[in-house]
Amino acid sequence: MNVVNNKWIGQRTIRPDGVDKVTGRAAFAADTTMPGMIWGKVLRSPHPHARIKSINTAKAERLPGVKAVVTSRDIVDFTIEKGAVMLGIQDMRWMCRNVMARDKALFPGHPVAAVAATTEAIAAEACKLIEVDYEVLPWAIEIDDALKPDAPILHEFNRFDGKPSNIMGRIESRKGDIAQGFKDADIVIERSFTTRPVHQGYIEPHACLISVAADGKTTIWSSSQGQFMVRAMSSMLTGIPQSDIRAIPAEIGGGFGGKTIVYLEPLATLLAKKSGRPVKMVMTREEVMRATGPTSGSKSTVKIGAKKDGTIVAAHGSFYLQAGAFPGSPIRGAVGCSFAPYDIPHVLSEGFDVCSNRSKVAAYRAPGAPIGAYAVECVLDELAEALKMDPLALRLKNAAKEGTKAAHGPVFPRIGYIETLEAAKNHPHYAAPLGKYQGRGVASGFWFNAGGESSAQVNITEDGNVVVTTGHPDIGGSRAGIANICAELLGIDYKRVSVIIGDTQTVGFSNLTGGSRVLFASSMVVTQAADKVIATLRERAAKIWEIDPEAVKWENGAAHPVSPNAGQFEPLTLADLAEKAPLQGGPIGASVQLNTQGAEGGFGTHICDVEVDVDLGIVRVIRYTAVQDVGRAVHPSYVEGQLQGGVAQGIGWALNEEYIYNKDGKVDNPGFLDYRMPVCSDLPMLDCALVEVPNPKHPQGVKGVGEVPLVPVMAAVANAVHNALGKRFYSLPMSPPKVSAALDAPAQQAAE
Amino acid sequence: MPKLHVTTFVNGEPVEFLCEPYETMLDALRGQLGLTGSKEGCASGDCGACSITLDGRLICSCLMLAAEAEGHEIRTIEGMAKGDKLHPLQQKFLEHAALQCGICTSGMLVASEALLAKNSNPTEEEVRFWLAGNLCRCTGYDKIVRAVMETAAEMREMRP
Numbered sequence: 029m030n031v032v033n034n035k036w037i038g039q040r041t042i043r044p045d046g047v048d049k050v051t052g053r054a055a056f057a058a059d060t061t062m063p064g065m066i067w068g069k070v071l072r073s074p075h076p077h078a079r080i081k082s083i084n085t086a087k088a089e090r091l092p093g094v095k096a097v098v099t100s101r102d103i104v105d106f107t108i109e110k111g112a113v114m115l116g117i118q119d120m121r122w123m124c125r126n127v128m129a130r131d132k133a134l135f136p137g138h139p140v141a142a143v144a145a146t147t148e149a150i151a152a153e154a155c156k157l158i159e160v161d162y163e164v165l166p167w168a169i170e171i172d173d174a175l176k177p178d179a180p181i182l183h184e185f186n187r188f189d190g191k192p193s194n195i196m197g198r199i200e201s202r203k204g205d206i207a208q209g210f211k212d213a214d215i216v217i218e219r220s221f222t223t224r225p226v227h228q229g230y231i232e233p234h235a236c237l238i239s240v241a242a243d244g245k246t247t248i249w250s251s252s253q254g255q256f257m258v259r260a261m262s263s264m265l266t267g268i269p270q271s272d273i274r275a276i277p278a279e280i281g282g283g284f285g286g287k288t289i290v291y292l293e294p295l296a297t298l299l300a301k302k303s304g305r306p307v308k309m310v311m312t313r314e315e316v317m318r319a320t321g322p323t324s325g326s327k328s329t330v331k332i333g334a335k336k337d338g339t340i341v342a343a344h345g346s347f348y349l350q351a352g353a354f355p356g357s358p359i360r361g362a363v364g365c366s367f368a369p370y371d372i373p374h375v376l377s378e379g380f381d382v383c384s385n386r387s388k389v390a391a392y393r394a395p396g397a398p399i400g401a402y403a404v405e406c407v408l409d410e411l412a413e414a415l416k417m418d419p420l421a422l423r424l425k426n427a428a429k430e431g432t433k434a435a436h437g438p439v440f441p442r443i444g445y446i447e448t449l450e451a452a453k454n455h456p457h458y459a460a461p462l463g464k465y466q467g468r469g470v471a472s473g474f475w476f477n478a479g480g481e482s483s484a485q486v487n488i489t490e491d492g493n494v495v496v497t498t499g500h501p502d503i504g505g506s507r508a509g510i511a512n513i514c515a516e517l518l519g520i521d522y523k524r525v526s527v528i529i530g531d532t533q534t535v536g537f538s539n540l541t542g543g544s545r546v547l548f549a550s551s552m553v554v555t556q557a558a559d560k561v562i563a564t565l566r567e568r569a570a571k572i573w574e575i576d577p578e579a580v581k582w583e584n585g586a587a588h589p590v591s592p593n594a595g596q597f598e599p600l601t602l603a604d605l606a607e608k609a610p611l612q613g614g615p616i617g618a619s620v621q622l623n624t625q626g627a628e629g630g631f632g633t634h635i636c637d638v639e640v641d642v643d644l645g646i647v648r649v650i651r652y653t654a655v656q657d658v659g660r661a662v663h664p665s666y667v668e669g670q671l672q673g674g675v676a677q678g679i680g681w682a683l684n685e686e687y688i689y690n691k692d693g694k695v696d697n698p699g700f701l702d703y704r705m706p707v708c709s710d711l712p713m714l715d716c717a718l719v720e721v722p723n724p725k726h727p728q729g730v731k732g733v734g735e736v737p738l739v740p741v742m743a744a745v746a747n748a749v750h751n752a753l754g755k756r757f758y759s760l761p762m763s764p765p766k767v768s769a770a771l772d773a774p775a776q777q778a779a780e
Numbered sequence: 781m782p783k784l785h786v787t788t789f790v791n792g793e794p795v796e797f798l799c800e801p802y803e804t805m806l807d808a809l810r811g812q813l814g815l816t817g818s819k820e821g822c823a824s825g826d827c828g829a830c831s832i833t834l835d836g837r838l839i840c841s842c843l844m845l846a847a848e849a850e851g852h853e854i855r856t857i858e859g860m861a862k863g864d865k866l867h868p869l870q871q872k873f874l875e876h877a878a879l880q881c882g883i884c885t886s887g888m889l890v891a892s893e894a895l896l897a898k899n900s901n902p903t904e905e906e907v908r909f910w911l912a913g914n915l916c917r918c919t920g921y922d923k924i925v926r927a928v929m930e931t932a933a934e935m936r937e938m939r940p
């Protein structure tokens with residue numbers, strides 16, 4: 029690690045984009061207009077499953093004010109027979125069918141056509157004039173229904189175990205021999221769990237504004253977790269080359285994984301191309317709820333065997349995750365992360381990707397991992413209880429550490445899991461007294477974290493300040509982290525560093541804002557770029573002083589001779605050298621592009637206290653502490669913010685959030701009133717304890733922090749509810765009707 | 781139906797516009813008036829991202845018809861700072877990192893200002909219940925509540 033002093037790293041600086049966001053100036057996806065702009069709207073399938081026999085758009089096209097209509101015929105087809113065409117984790121065969129249904133509509137809300145017209149009202153009117161001839165098919169929404177032998181099959185080509193099936197794939201991680209492991213065990217606990225799909229719940233609906241000039245030059249203004257993803261997907265689905273598409277990242281109003289794919293951009297691009305006019309599209313909240321996200325619902329079975337002293341000897345998990353209309357549920361996260369915090373000799377973890385007639389799932393904060401952790405961490409709680417062990421002591425006894433081989437492959441380097449357990453154990457929260465109908469639960473969680481491609485430029489302005497351009501949309505304050513690091517490296521005031529997010533044609537390729545990778549990866553490239561800039565600055569000073577560059581050091585924002593032996597010179601500041609730049613070799617700046625490596629996984633341990641209103645069945649979280657190994661907290665407030673936000677989402681997942689379906693297979697609660705996310709009065713203060721075990725493979729010790737904090741939450745809440753009531757809940761959410769029913773049931777009978 | 785002519789005040793400035801009878805105040809603000817600081821998260825009164833005040837009363841602008849602004853006084857996030865001087869709430873939100881993506885921030889600030897105008901010394905519970913109509917998916921509300929409470933304390937000190 030090359031940072032010695034800590035003037036800026038670790039400071040709670042004011043974020044560079046802050047003033048724009050507290051004054052309403054920041055431009056989000058729906059906040060811009062273009063001259064001549066018209067409006068696009070999507071016609072969506074009302075059916076959960078239907079063959080599209082024909083689409084007639086003639087009447088819509090004749091409506092005055094309508095400028096263009098597109099259907100799946102306009103979208104590049106990635107045929108199923110030709111095999112997978114991957115873009116990141118997305119298979120374009122499914123993406124092209126998800127943005128616009130081809131032969132079949134697979135969920136209510138599936139786009140079947142799109143219209144652009146001079147007003148939103150005319151576009152909506154035109155959608156009604158499009159005639160779609162559907163052959164309505166039987167449908168399956170829940171996993172159990174999709175797995176029945178006579179279930180309607182969504183993708184007829186698919187075979188599992190030689191038979192037509194909605195199981196689109198299976199993966200496993202394996203270590204040792206579980207049969208032997210369970211034989212060695214003194215105690216074995218096996219339980220099954222279900223979770224409901226939940227939406228990422230970003231407050232900003234998807235939106236874009238796109239213009240396509242007559243020569244094909246395309247400008248996309250949209251909010252996403254990756255402007256390069258938007259460019260690539262829009263290019264692949266429309267046939268416009270990437271070099272002609274400038275995707276500009278608008279400020280993004282929340283993503284949580286849900287904005288790592290496109291919905292509107294390819295449609296708006298085609299509408300803009302056909303009409304010759306800029307096209308704006310904005311989803312309604314109802315469209316967001318029906319047709320985007322969510323994460324998978326799940327069914328899991330977890331079996332854990334241990335010795336009497338608490339040593340875990342074997343574990344088996346099987347995780348069935350709903351993918352929605354197209355393959356691609358996050359089974360990798362469930363399979364790989366669930367047992368990762370523990371050093372277990374015999375493990376089998378398997379995941380099944382199940383299609384059903386609901387919207388295609390999108391990533392959601394540590395995709396898959398919270399689903400697996402919910403099951404595993406609840407079983408561990410039961411195991412601790414059965415063995416009369418403290419649940420943190422059980423975890424400590426089995427904790428993964430440096431050298432542990434995880435079932436999903438890697439041998440852990442120096443990790444901070446044990447530190448999180450110890451910090452939790454020693455936290456005053458863990459010893460605080462509890463009242464009647466109150467209970468405490470703990471749980472841990474792991475997420476892989478990611479590195480990958482990042483690009484950045486560091487340029488010195490003519491007046492001696494700094495502009496950093498990175499390629500990652502900033503959702504939670506990453507610009508502030510980058511500014512801290514850059515100010516630290518260059519030894520200048522934080523306020524002299526301006527950080528902006530470049531568009532696809534002005535900065536090098538940068539992969540998604542996702543996988544908790546942004547600060548890890550972008551600070552790595554920014555550090556290398558800043559080092560190059562410093563090398564240039566030293567060379568320039570050396571030239572002016574006519575000494576060797578090796579005899580010049582960079583300190584506190586200025587060049588100095590390394591020692592009096594090197595010569596007696598007044599320091600040359602960044603401003604001095606910037607001013608002299610034209611005569612000394614020209615502009616000062618550097619750009620770096622890397623495929624970053626060394627993003628080590630992250631661990632967290634949470635403590636949750638609940639109080640149950642036994643008359644109404646309402647569970648309230650009354651105290652919460654999230655402990656996490658964050659590597660290095662470059663900007664502690666935004667690190668804490670990640671923990672607090674993840675915890676709040678997990679509490680919603682645990683207690684309230686779920687889609688309710690009606691008998692027609694449609695979501696009955698597609699709005700914020702009935703899809704109830706936690707509001708301010710639902711939550712207590714959310715305490716954070718940051719453990720800093722620096723990542724040895726990163727210049728500042730950074731580890732990803734954004735996703736781990738969602739992983740343990742549902743189990744921590746469920747374990748707390750059990751502690752309060754003596755009853756276990758094996759299905760989420762633990763909503764008031766379910767809790768009331770369990771309280772009314774005979775005492776020893778386990779809840780659903 | 782012909783468009784309606786509306787004369788009103790927005791952030792203290794006289795404003796005139798034409799609107800459809802069914803147009804919401806939020807659409808008028810974001811559309812013809814060019815004030816996009818108020819956001820649309822739901823258009824159904826459930827998220828508070830569109831919060832404004834009408835004659836000092838906190839409302840969801842997505843639930844108000846634009847024509848209803850006639851003769852009244854509207855305030856939006858754009859009117860909160862005085863020139864380049866931020867309102868103490870805006871400053872505290874920045875210092876506390878009480879925003880992550882920032883899409884809820886305009887509404888949170890407008891709602892918090894309305895709270896402090898009514899109650900200069902709110903308890904944590906009062907802040908939480910007052911802001912219960914403003915959804916934030918990013919922060920878990922912790923830093924928002926702290927920022928509002930601390931602003932209230934500082935403002936009380938400023939005017940004894």
Ligand code: FES
Nearest residue numbers: 823825827828842
């Ligand atoms: S947009 Fe008005 S309350 Fe959500």
Ligand code: FES
Nearest residue numbers: 880884916917918
């Ligand atoms: S900061 Fe993103 S919704 Fe509140």
